[in-house]
Amino acid sequence: MIMYPEDPYAGVDESDWLEVTRQLVDEYPLALPALREVVLDSWSRILTTKIGGELQIGDEYKPSPQMMGNFLHNMIPIVLERNHPSEWRKDDSRDEKDLIYLPDSRFDTEIKTSSSNRIFANRSYAQPSAPGSKDKSGYYLAINFEAFKHTRTPKITMIRLGWLSHRDWIPQTAATGQAAHLAPITYQTKFISAM
Template identity: 35%
Template structure:
C-alpha cells in the first residue's frame, strides 16, 4: 500500500519528509553523485583512434544521455558502497538496487525537455491487464533529473506511486506525465547553485523575442539574468524578478525537507 494512500494532501509533505529521512541515502550525497556523473557523461568518447568522437561534439538524443547518466550513477553509487548498492540487472530490478532492503531501491527518471516536468513512457500511465506483464513495481523512491542540452537544471528526490502517472489521452500518445501534486508535495528539489545554469528560455514570461534581446547583451543563463546590472528596461526588470523567484525555489540554501508546503513552480515553462 502507498504511504500516501489514506492521507490527505496537506499531510503529504510530512510523509515525504519521513520517507526521505528513513532512506539510507542522504539527499546531499544524491546531489553530489548526480553532479559528478553529469560531468562524467560529457567526458564520454565514442570510437577509437582517428575516428574518436567526444560526446560534447554531437547532439545525442535525450534518451541516450539519460541512459548514460543512469548507468554512471549506479556505477558511482556501487563504487562508494559496494556492499550496499548495485545497478539493476534484470527487468524486475529498479535502476539502483538497495541490497539490504529492496523497498529502498530507487528508479531514475530523466527528461531533456526545456522545462521541469518528468515523463515516463505510456506504460507508466496504464495498468497492466495481467500481473505477469509488470516487470517491476512502478511505485517507490525516485530520483528525477531535468536537463537541457549539456546543462543539468534540476535534481529531485522523493516518492512516486504508479497511480501518479497519467497517460496521454490521445491513443497515439507515447508519454505519461505526473499529477501536479506530485511535483509540489512528493518530490523534494535538491537545491544548489547548479540550477542557475539553466537557460533563460526555461523561465515563463521570457518568449523568443525577449530571449533574443537578452542573449544579445550576453544574458543566456538564469545566473546571468540575476547578476546583470546594466541598463534595464521594464521587460528586463520583470524578467529579473522571475529569475530571483526561480532562485528561491531551486537554488538557495540546500534543504533536506519541506519546511512548509511548497508552491508549484508556475514560473517555469514546460514545453
C-alpha cells in the same frame, strides 16, 4: 526503520503529502547532498567521455537528450555501486528497478531523466504492477538537464527525490499515446529537491 504500506500517501489528506514525502526522503539511505554529488559526478563523467577514443561529447558529438538521459540513467547506478559495492548495484533485469539497494529493497529506486522541467514514463506506469513484473511504486530519482541545443556543456538543472505510486502517473489520453506524466501537485508535494 519504518515499514511502508503499499502507498504511504493512502488515506492521507493532500495537504499533508509534503510532510509524508519529507519523512520518506529522510529515511532514504543516501542524504540529498550525497545523492546530488553522485548525480553531478555521473554527469561530469559523461561530458568528459570520448566516443571511439576520439569523438569528444559536446564537441564533435552532441548526443540527443534521450541518449544523454540514457547515459545518466546507467551511469548513476554504476558510480554508486563502485563507491558502495555492499550497498548499491545497477539493475540486472527488466523486472528490477534501476537502482538496487542491497540491504533493503524498499529503497530500490527508479531513475527518470528529461531535458524539460518534468519527467515522463511509459503509459504502463499508470497501471498497477502485474505479478512478477517491476513494481512501479516506490522511490524515484528525477533529474532534469539542459540539452546540447544552445550550449557545449549542458548542466543538470534539477535533482529531486520522491515516492510515487502508479496512481500518480497520468496516461496520455490519445489512443496511440504511449507516455505518462505527473500532475503539478505531484511535483510540489511528492518530491524533495536536492538541487
